Amino acid sequence: MNLFLTAGALVLATTLLVLVFYRLSFRDRCPDCKHAHAIERVPRPIVVRTLLFYLPTQYFVCYSCMKRFLRIK
Numbered sequence: 001m002n003l004f005l006t007a008g009a010l011v012l013a014t015t016l017l018v019l020v021f022y023r024l025s026f027r028d029r030c031p032d033c034k035h036a037h038a039i040e041r042v043p044r045p046i047v048v049r050t051l052l053f054y055l056p057t058q059y060f061v062c063y064s065c066m067k068r069f070l071r072i073k
């Protein structure tokens with residue numbers, strides 16, 4: 001039971017850390033400059049792929065401000 005709680009907390013902490021480090025967005029546009037026309041889907045970083053394999057995430061790059069962000073479908 002205690003081990004289960006520890007594992008859960010660890011998973012939650014990693015998820016939050018990754019989501020804070022890679023900008024998170026729920027919409028189809030850049031969270032920084034709000035442009036929707038200049039984004040393109042790119043392969044996810046290996047960190048995101050391994051740590052957030054259970055989340056349906058998509059990784060985008062915004063060519064307007066050259067920033068990358070993560071989107072949860």
Ligand SMILES: [Zn+2]
Binds near residue numbers: 030032033035062063
């Ligand atoms: Zn942008």
